[in-house]
Amino acid sequence: MLMFILRRILQTIPVIIGVTFVVFFIMQLVPGDPAVLLAGEGASKETIEAIREQLGLNQPLYIQYFEYLTNVFKGDLGVSLKNSQPVLDEILVRLPITIELAFFSIIITIVLGMAAGIISAVKPYSLTDVSVMLVALLGISLPSFWFGLMLMYFFSVKLQILPVAGWDSLLHVILPAITLGAGGAAIVARMTRSSMLEVIRQDYIRTARAKGLRERIIIYKHALRNALIPVITVVGLQFGALLGGTVLVESIFAINGLGRMIVDAIRMRDLPMVQGGVLFASLIFVVVNLFVDVFYRFFNKRIELN
Amino acid sequence: MKERNKPILEVKGLKTHFTTKRGVSKAVDGIDFTLHKGETLGIVGESGCGKSMTSLSILRLIPSPPGKIAGGSVLFKGRDLVTMPEDEMRKIRGNEISMIFQEPMTSLNPVIPVGEQIAEALRLHQKMGKKAAWDKSVEMLKMVGIPSPEKRAKQEPFQLSGGMRQRVMIAMALACTPEVLIADEPTTALDVTIQAQILELIKELQTKIGMGVIMITHDLGVVAETCDKVAVMYAGNIVEHASTEQIFADPKHPYTQGLLNSLPKIHEDQEELITIDGSVPSPYNMPAGCRFASRCPYAEDICAAHQPDLVSYSEDIKVRCWKYTDKWTGKRDKEGVV
Numbered sequence: 280m281l282m283f284i285l286r287r288i289l290q291t292i293p294v295i296i297g298v299t300f301v302v303f304f305i306m307q308l309v310p311g312d313p314a315v316l317l318a319g320e321g322a323s324k325e326t327i328e329a330i331r332e333q334l335g336l337n338q339p340l341y342i343q344y345f346e347y348l349t350n351v352f353k354g355d356l357g358v359s360l361k362n363s364q365p366v367l368d369e370i371l372v373r374l375p376i377t378i379e380l381a382f383f384s385i386i387i388t389i390v391l392g393m394a395a396g397i398i399s400a401v402k403p404y405s406l407t408d409v410s411v412m413l414v415a416l417l418g419i420s421l422p423s424f425w426f427g428l429m430l431m432y433f434f435s436v437k438l439q440i441l442p443v444a445g446w447d448s449l450l451h452v453i454l455p456a457i458t459l460g461a462g463g464a465a466i467v468a469r470m471t472r473s474s475m476l477e478v479i480r481q482d483y484i485r486t487a488r489a490k491g492l493r494e495r496i497i498i499y500k501h502a503l504r505n506a507l508i509p510v511i512t513v514v515g516l517q518f519g520a521l522l523g524g525t526v527l528v529e530s531i532f533a534i535n536g537l538g539r540m541i542v543d544a545i546r547m548r549d550l551p552m553v554q555g556g557v558l559f560a561s562l563i564f565v566v567v568n569l570f571v572d573v574f575y576r577f578f579n580k581r582i583e584l585n
Numbered sequence: 586m587k588e589r590n591k592p593i594l595e596v597k598g599l600k601t602h603f604t605t606k607r608g609v610s611k612a613v614d615g616i617d618f619t620l621h622k623g624e625t626l627g628i629v630g631e632s633g634c635g636k637s638m639t640s641l642s643i644l645r646l647i648p649s650p651p652g653k654i655a656g657g658s659v660l661f662k663g664r665d666l667v668t669m670p671e672d673e674m675r676k677i678r679g680n681e682i683s684m685i686f687q688e689p690m691t692s693l694n695p696v697i698p699v700g701e702q703i704a705e706a707l708r709l710h711q712k713m714g715k716k717a718a719w720d721k722s723v724e725m726l727k728m729v730g731i732p733s734p735e736k737r738a739k740q741e742p743f744q745l746s747g748g749m750r751q752r753v754m755i756a757m758a759l760a761c762t763p764e765v766l767i768a769d770e771p772t773t774a775l776d777v778t779i780q781a782q783i784l785e786l787i788k789e790l791q792t793k794i795g796m797g798v799i800m801i802t803h804d805l806g807v808v809a810e811t812c813d814k815v816a817v818m819y820a821g822n823i824v825e826h827a828s829t830e831q832i833f834a835d836p837k838h839p840y841t842q843g844l845l846n847s848l849p850k851i852h853e854d855q856e857e858l859i860t861i862d863g864s865v866p867s868p869y870n871m872p873a874g875c876r877f878a879s880r881c882p883y884a885e886d887i888c889a890a891h892q893p894d895l896v897s898y899s900e901d902i903k904v905r906c907w908k909y910t911d912k913w914t915g916k917r918d919k920e921g922v923v
């Protein structure tokens with residue numbers, strides 16, 4: 280197990296390097312000369328040349344890349360073109376907000392998704408099951424920006440029980456977290472249901488019945504624990520999708536998180552900021568995947584060895 | 586064998602059918618037998634003849650859908666299990682009637698320590714406290730011969746060998762000292778030495794607590810060693826029912842004769858195993874006549890036309906074959922039959 284964790288951590292190193300590589304080349308792919316962009320409109324040839332010199336843009340690409348890599352490892356992500364503040368400082372302000380949003384959203388995904396899946400699986404093909412699965416199907420197909428706006432309209436504009444936007448209190452978290460978590464909840468619900476139905480057919484469930492246990496205990500004690508093992512992977516994948524979703528949801532609900540920062544930076548053509556934001560988002564993704572893998576392995580060990 | 590007062594288990598005309606896309610499979614099609622206290626009944630027959638479905642029907646554990654008990658009754662101490670309400674049935678399962686399953690590798694929950702899997706039945710049926718139930722389950726593991734039971738009880742099934750898992754299953758089945766134990770091929774998955782130990786163990790416990798045992802197997806050696814009487818099943822029916830000695834000394838039904846012929850005989854220098862030619866009829870499409878007719882060396886016209894009943898040949902022997910009725914003409918040499 281320890282070996283596995285160690286190996287898994289080592290495996291992330293090439294991935295992280297790959298990420299920096301991609302992020303670095305975003306800069307190269309942007310049409311136009313970065314030095315011209317940085318200098319702003321109407322800058323003189325000398326200024327542009329000076330910037331180019333200063334940023335090492337005259338160097339061959341691979342040297343530029345290694346320079347970038349060393350800087351990243353030193354914690355230097357460059358400065359924002361907008362306000363000349365270090366990119367890292369801005370990210371460190373924004374990151375906790377996004378993490379908070381993601382945390383509450385994944386809680387909604389897990390709790391809502393699993394509960395719905397279990398309710399469905401206990402009485403398959405019943406009216407409850409069919410309705411829950413229909414809602415889940417809707418949840419998967421609805422675009423989240425539309426869903427978010429709908430929630431905002433009902434709860435904030437019509438009923439006026441929840442704030443429209445912003446990020447000041449826990450109340451502000453509710454709607455964005457639901458918007459962001461709903462799609463994942465729908466997927467987790469479907470996965471939980473099918474996994475439960477699969478587990479219920481197993482021999483050890485028959486053994487539990489033969490013992491005279493109540494249906495409730497058979498479901499929650501004997502079936503659920505086994506059924507949730509594959510669901511963990513799905514939750515992990517959903518977490519990745521959810522991180523992508525923060526970009527949209529933060530924009531809809533005017534939350535100053537990392538996602539919105541990246542969008543704003545793109546709009547402003549603030550390239551160092553985009554680079555830094557994407558780099559961090561990718562790192563979170565890699566770390567979350569690492570956790571999911573280790574977690575899954577831990578739960579799956581006994582089944583694999585069977 | 587003398588009839589001992591009232592039987593604890595009395596199965597009458599039990600039918601279990603599976604309704605699938607292919608049609609209705611009559612997996613169990615009218616089974617009758619009785620079991621007394623302290624007695625061991627063997628059920629033998631080829632794979633697919635309905636042995637497991639018969640035993641699962643007794644505890645109402647048939648996967649449903651597609652399965653369903655289509656008729657008959659199972660009287661346990663006079664009460665019919667087939668029509669009993671589910672919550673009363675639950676009090677009998679694992680408590681008064683227990684079952685050891687054919688599949689030791691998959692019949693234990695992979696994520697629950699084995700000690701807990703035994704203890705939960707004790708807490709439920711014997712109203713034991715947590716500690717008492719745990720201690721008792723460790724004691725049960727010790728009794729079935731698992732070394733260092735305190736340590737093993739805390740382990741999950743994947744940490745145990747196949748033989749140990751089957752012992753755990755046995756410990757689980759016996760924890761509440763049931764009056765009836767249904768053992769479905771309890772030893773098939775195990776090697777010969779462990780097999781002997783486990784059979785010995787069941788026997789030992791049987792004399793100790795006087796339970797009735799239904800021993801399902803296709804190993805006639807196991808039958809000879811452990812059973813008082815034997816029911817031979819073929820295609821969802823019982824074709825012969827008699828004491829073990831009787832079955833081995835003088836089998837009546839042609840199928841039973843075939844089964845015994847296919848046993849390797851140690852004392853004769855006969856290398857080749859004799860098997861019964863032909864195949865079992867599909868449970869989806871049972872013939873109208875005797876179900877063994879297509880494979881039977883004695884078959885006559887009446888065999889294909891009408892199904893024989895299970896009738897008493899003598900006080901102890903019941904057989905389902907036209908040969909032992911007065912409808913039998915005795916002309917054996919039919920065309921096309923060897």
Ligand SMILES: Nc1ncnc2c1ncn2[C@@H]1O[C@H](COP(=O)(O)OP(=O)(O)OP(=O)(O)O)[C@@H](O)[C@H]1O
Nearest residue numbers: 603610612631632633634635636637638639651868
């Ligand atoms: N889920 C099912 N759907 C349809 N038919 C089934 C199902 N389960 C069992 N059957 C039918 O029940 C019949 C009897 O099966 P059973 O498991 O009782 O055989 P068995 O005598 O225990 O055989 P074995 O020696 O291989 O354990 C099978 O031939 C099959 O046709």
Ligand code: SF4
Nearest residue numbers: 875878881888906907
């Ligand atoms: S009834 Fe006829 S076919 Fe069936 S076992 Fe007897 S002799 Fe054979």
Ligand SMILES: [Mg+2]
Nearest residue numbers: 636637638687
């Ligand atoms: Mg079987």
